[in-house]
Amino acid sequence: MALCLRTSSRSILYYLKSKMGLLSSSSSSLTHQHLQKPPFTAPTAQNVRDPFANFSTKVNLLSTRRFQSTKVEEQWDSLNHAHHNQVLDFPGGKVAFTPEMRFISESPVERVHCYRVLDDKGQVIMSSKFKQVSEEIAVKMYSDMVTLQTMDSVFYEAQRQGRISFYATAIGEEAINIASAAALTIDDLVFPQYREPGVLLWRGFSLQEFANQCFGNKDDYGKGRQMPIHYGSHKHNYFTVAATIATQVPHAVGAAYSLKMDRKKACVITYFGDGGTSEGDFHAALNFAAVMEVPVIFFCRNNGWAISTPTSDQFRSDGVVVKGPAYGVRSIRVDGNDTLAIYTAVHAAREMAISENRPILIEALTYRVGHHSTSDDSTKYRPVDEIEWWRSARDPVARFRKWIESNGWWCSEDESELRTSVRKQMLHAIQVAEKADKPPIAELFTDVYNVPPSNLCEQEKFLKETMKRHPQDYMPDVPV
Numbered sequence: 001m002a003l004c005l006r007t008s009s010r011s012i013l014y015y016l017k018s019k020m021g022l023l024s025s026s027s028s029s030l031t032h033q034h035l036q037k038p039p040f041t042a043p044t045a046q047n048v049r050d051p052f053a054n055f056s057t058k059v060n061l062l063s064t065r066r067f068q069s070t071k072v073e074e075q076w077d078s079l080n081h082a083h084h085n086q087v088l089d090f091p092g093g094k095v096a097f098t099p100e101m102r103f104i105s106e107s108p109v110e111r112v113h114c115y116r117v118l119d120d121k122g123q124v125i126m127s128s129k130f131k132q133v134s135e136e137i138a139v140k141m142y143s144d145m146v147t148l149q150t151m152d153s154v155f156y157e158a159q160r161q162g163r164i165s166f167y168a169t170a171i172g173e174e175a176i177n178i179a180s181a182a183a184l185t186i187d188d189l190v191f192p193q194y195r196e197p198g199v200l201l202w203r204g205f206s207l208q209e210f211a212n213q214c215f216g217n218k219d220d221y222g223k224g225r226q227m228p229i230h231y232g233s234h235k236h237n238y239f240t241v242a243a244t245i246a247t248q249v250p251h252a253v254g255a256a257y258s259l260k261m262d263r264k265k266a267c268v269i270t271y272f273g274d275g276g277t278s279e280g281d282f283h284a285a286l287n288f289a290a291v292m293e294v295p296v297i298f299f300c301r302n303n304g305w306a307i308s309t310p311t312s313d314q315f316r317s318d319g320v321v322v323k324g325p326a327y328g329v330r331s332i333r334v335d336g337n338d339t340l341a342i343y344t345a346v347h348a349a350r351e352m353a354i355s356e357n358r359p360i361l362i363e364a365l366t367y368r369v370g371h372h373s374t375s376d377d378s379t380k381y382r383p384v385d386e387i388e389w390w391r392s393a394r395d396p397v398a399r400f401r402k403w404i405e406s407n408g409w410w411c412s413e414d415e416s417e418l419r420t421s422v423r424k425q426m427l428h429a430i431q432v433a434e435k436a437d438k439p440p441i442a443e444l445f446t447d448v449y450n451v452p453p454s455n456l457c458e459q460e461k462f463l464k465e466t467m468k469r470h471p472q473d474y475m476p477d478v479p480v
């Protein structure tokens with residue numbers, strides 16, 4: 001040790017690190033096993049208090065080491081303080097020099113905190129700051145969340161009965177859908193993924209309009225050309241869902257740029273999942289938005305899964321929120337099951353986006369309670385008790401209900417009246433949609449070209465002839 005001290009202060013760092021087991025050989029002893037997501041642990045009093053206990057285990061394991069390492073580096077910093085005064089104005093700004101070769105850590109000392117207003121009992125956490133909501137808005141928010149739940153269950157059953165071809169629910173993400181929509185105005189443009197029909201519901205798209213799309217009848221604005229859940233409405237500034245993951249994200253940036261050019265007092269919001277952030281489109285969009293300084297809100301629904309891929313196989317960063325600053329985008333992490341936290345964060349994001357012409361990234365932590373879609377059985381790749389825990393203990397709708405009840409704005413009679421009425425309306429809507437005529441087959445070939453090219457005309461002719469020759473292979477109610 002004496003020799004080390006005499007040799008140089010650099011050796012002190014080496015000595016301290018070796019004593020603390022922080023040299024590269026010991027760090028690399030973290031095996032792949034350490035990085036695996038731990039198995040689901042049934043909720044205990046302790047981890048119920050920590051809503052993201054399961055998210056954090058892996059990072060905690062790494063961050064303890066990181067914290068020790070950082071302490072060593074602090075000592076080294078103070079020994080070499082003099083060198084830090086040297087700076088150079090590189091393209092992009094001034095940068096300080098350091099004689100130390102220091103790699104930026106790959107994992108944070110502590111995970112980015114999650115903004116929350118309502119606790120699990122639906123009570124406002126002491127000293128939390130949030131945007132006040134009037135009784136009228138709060139009751140509409142709650143009613144729309146219940147409507148979304150009911151719509152999901154009726155369409156899901158209709159798919160199981162073979163009446164529609166496909167469906168995907170937003171169970172567990174009702175607060176994300178409704179509270180984010182409530183914080184915006186109708187002039188703000190929406191570029192959705194596919195798990196945000198509640199935004200459209202909030203804007204006034206009727207249950208009949210939803211049903212017409214899912215049944216692909218003649219009243220569907222997409223003229224029956226798309227799979228169910230690919231809603232879109234010009235009137236509601238809701239761009240049509242595109243199932244090609246993350247393609248909507250750069251589109252949103254382009255639209256935000258046009259709002260800025262036109263000096264409109266509005267912004268764009270685009271929704272995407274954790275899986276969407278693995279697409280290049282997400283990264284290009286964030287970079288463009290930061291550089292072009294456009295009013296866009298990137299809303300990531302981090303629900304833990306991209307079909308059967310868990311987030312631990314999607315990225316090794318602390319979720320999505322940390323990617324914002326890398327691109328120069330202001331960012332926040334919110335509890336995706338807390339209606340008031342989402343409402344407040346989106347409201348603030350909108351103000352900043354419009355008044356400062358800047359993009360904002362919001363990462364809402366949540367859980368996809370339903371299967372990915374009707375084509376999926378999620379019990380094949382995740383424990384049933386994990387799903388049930390999120391469904392019951394973490395239900396965002398029940399949590400918000402407790403809050404409006406505690407304000408005296410809601411009671412059990414209101415509840416049963418609402419649920420009965422919405423279910424009745426839903427069943428009526430699907431009956432009407434099912435009976436309505438299908439769009440004529442010729443509609444498949446319209447709305448792209450003013451004068452259709454010859455190959456498209458040939459295809460149309462061929463299709464009609466085939467349908468006449470093999471009527472048993474086609475739905476009888478589609479007019480040829």
Ligand SMILES: Cc1ncc(C[n+]2csc(CCOP(=O)(O)OP(=O)(O)O)c2C)c(N)n1
Nearest residue numbers: 195243244245273274275276303305306307
């Ligand atoms: C470009 C592209 N790649 C793959 C798919 C297949 N796919 C459909 S949904 C999905 C998962 C998306 O997960 P996430 O973005 O987390 O949204 P979530 O379903 O969890 O809401 C995938 C991979 C696709 N539709 N588009």
Ligand SMILES: [Mg+2]
Nearest residue numbers: 273274305306
């Ligand atoms: Mg997901």
